[in-house]
């Protein structure tokens with residue numbers, strides 16, 4: 001038996017652009033956070049219900065480092 005297809009939203013952050021400003025964390029706190037060293041940690045595949053928050057996070061990123069697909 002195969003697992004049912006669950007719609008996901010895929011996030012990619014270009015770490016060469018990311019400066020760790022953290023604006024994305026405020027827009028989609030279930031997906032992005034900064035670790036204790038100030039390094040961005042994120043969930044690459046999230047439930048589709050997070051899509052609007054993730055798109056907002058991409059919009060506010062001052063480095064345009066976030067790609068959503």
Ligand code: SF4
Nearest residue numbers: 018019021022024061
């Ligand atoms: S808002 Fe952009 S630059 Fe700031 S931590 Fe998020 S991805 Fe990195």
